[in-house]
Amino acid sequence: MSKPFPLRILLKKCTMCGICIDSCPVSALTEDDEKIFIDESLCTLCGICESACEEGAIVREKEEQATVSLDEYKNVWIFAEQKRGKVEPVAFELLGKGRELANKLNTELIAVLLGHNIECETQILIHKGADRVILVDAPELANYLPEPYAKVLKELALEYKPEIILSGSTTIGRSLFGRLAVGLSTGLTADCTILDIDDEDKKLIQTRPAWGGNIMATIITPKTRPQMATVRHKVMKELPLDKTRSGEVIRKSFSKEILLSRSHFIEFVEDLSQQVKLTEANIIVAGGRGLEKPENFKLIQELADILCGAVGASRPCVDDGWIPFSHQVGQTGKTVSPKLYIAVGISGSVQHLAGIQSSEVIVAINKDPDASIFNICDYGIIGDLFDVVPLLTKKLKKSLNTKCKE
Numbered sequence: 471m472s473k474p475f476p477l478r479i480l481l482k483k484c485t486m487c488g489i490c491i492d493s494c495p496v497s498a499l500t501e502d503d504e505k506i507f508i509d510e511s512l513c514t515l516c517g518i519c520e521s522a523c524e525e526g527a528i529v530r531e532k533e534e535q536a537t538v539s540l541d542e543y544k545n546v547w548i549f550a551e552q553k554r555g556k557v558e559p560v561a562f563e564l565l566g567k568g569r570e571l572a573n574k575l576n577t578e579l580i581a582v583l584l585g586h587n588i589e590c591e592t593q594i595l596i597h598k599g600a601d602r603v604i605l606v607d608a609p610e611l612a613n614y615l616p617e618p619y620a621k622v623l624k625e626l627a628l629e630y631k632p633e634i635i636l637s638g639s640t641t642i643g644r645s646l647f648g649r650l651a652v653g654l655s656t657g658l659t660a661d662c663t664i665l666d667i668d669d670e671d672k673k674l675i676q677t678r679p680a681w682g683g684n685i686m687a688t689i690i691t692p693k694t695r696p697q698m699a700t701v702r703h704k705v706m707k708e709l710p711l712d713k714t715r716s717g718e719v720i721r722k723s724f725s726k727e728i729l730l731s732r733s734h735f736i737e738f739v740e741d742l743s744q745q746v747k748l749t750e751a752n753i754i755v756a757g758g759r760g761l762e763k764p765e766n767f768k769l770i771q772e773l774a775d776i777l778c779g780a781v782g783a784s785r786p787c788v789d790d791g792w793i794p795f796s797h798q799v800g801q802t803g804k805t806v807s808p809k810l811y812i813a814v815g816i817s818g819s820v821q822h823l824a825g826i827q828s829s830e831v832i833v834a835i836n837k838d839p840d841a842s843i844f845n846i847c848d849y850g851i852i853g854d855l856f857d858v859v860p861l862l863t864k865k866l867k868k869s870l871n872t873k874c875k876e
């Protein structure tokens with residue numbers, strides 16, 4: 471059963487000044503018949519109207535969860551994101567971490583899969599660590615749409631009461647989990663890099679970089695459930711495939727009303743700008759402002775090609791339009807974890823390092839011996855990139871003689 475809407479207008483206090491209507495960023499407040507009304511389907515519970523109302527006429531009901539027994543919630547859920555009928559790799563990483571958390575809590579790990587004609591994907595989720603899969607198969611869920619996905623997940627969470635729900639910090643995960651957390655009136659920690667269970671009180675410890683990556687913040691959700699977190703792709707480790715594992719598939723269906731969406735899926739347009747996907751690449755050669763101009767990314771591309779790697783970039787190169795955003799590595803770009811990361815003309819700011827810290831080997835090429843990148847790299851080459859990179863490419867061309875896989 472859905473909870474009552476938490477915002478209320480106190481008619482006795484309301485002076486009909488209209489400040490709340492003007493303040494609402496989503497136009498959820500309207501005036502009719504000398505009363506203010508809240509459109510619950512539009513309101514995101516952001517709280518701006520509550521702060522704007524000088525009369526204190528907009529109040530938020532005490533959250534029901536504050537009195538709800540936390541013990542009622544059990545099991546760890548992961549949202550198994552799929553695109554075009556295939557589960558995304560980040561879901562397997564979540565299963566790896568989710569398995570560890572579920573074992574610590576002595577509970578079950580459940581993958582939730584939404585889509586259409588995706589029954590075939592349920593087994594791989596079990597083989598990768600899930601005890602059960604909740605499958606919602608409907609044509610309306612074939613492609614991600616925020617409204618039906620959030621409504622379906624909310625209904626499932628209200629019914630089964632999971633203790634923890636995790637999602638990838640992907641474009642879809644970020645869009646979906648914000649909505650879901652609001653719908654469930656619970657907290658959400660985005661972009662976690664560490665997740666663990668407190669040995670004493672069994673709460674989820676959610677750690678993420680804060681203040682531009684300068685500190686690590688540890689966040690807990692003490693009073694509400696579920697505890698929700700998103701995790702970036704390539705941060706957690708997936709488990710090996712175990713085909714001997716078996717598990718139950720729970721099939722659920724929902725009414726047309728729940729599956730209704732005001733937005734529609736039109737077309738999937740693939741980013742073809744990269745031959746090798748940055749987040750999946752084993753080798754990345756990344757260029758920074760030291761390249762001086764966009765044309766010089768040719769040097770990076772040539773080296774990457776020899777190594778069958780992908781091309782990365784620091785943010786200034788993207789901001790200046792030298793290379794598309796899909797290549798940006800770092801806090802506001804992609805998190806990568808290649809076997810080899812070669813940083814060329816990159817100084818090593820905390821924001822850049824936030825995206826490369828799980829690389830196995832980092833090589834830095836920089837002409838400034840005091841560049842911070844040299845504090846964290848495994849191998850450093852102090853020199854002018856315009857000398858070093860062509861030389862390296864030439865040497866590798868001779869010795870590697872590689873033919874990259876398609």
Ligand SMILES: Cc1cc2nc3c(=O)[nH]c(=O)nc-3n(C[C@H](O)[C@H](O)[C@H](O)COP(=O)(O)OP(=O)(O)OC[C@H]3O[C@@H](n4cnc5c(N)ncnc54)[C@H](O)[C@@H]3O)c2cc1C
Pocket residue numbers: 682757758759760761783784785786787798799800801802803804814815816817818819820821822825835836837838841853854855856
């Ligand atoms: C909120 C926020 C989020 C951010 N997110 C990101 C992010 O996701 N990713 C990111 O990268 N940045 C991010 N930044 C920007 C970040 O702070 C740095 O400004 C950026 O990483 C610097 O890029 P760079 O190393 O290419 O440039 P610079 O810091 O200018 O460094 C250029 C380097 O090239 C070297 N160099 C110059 N010429 C040569 C040469 N001929 N040969 C060899 N070396 C040479 C220099 O010695 C220098 O070390 C963010 C910033 C903020 C505030």
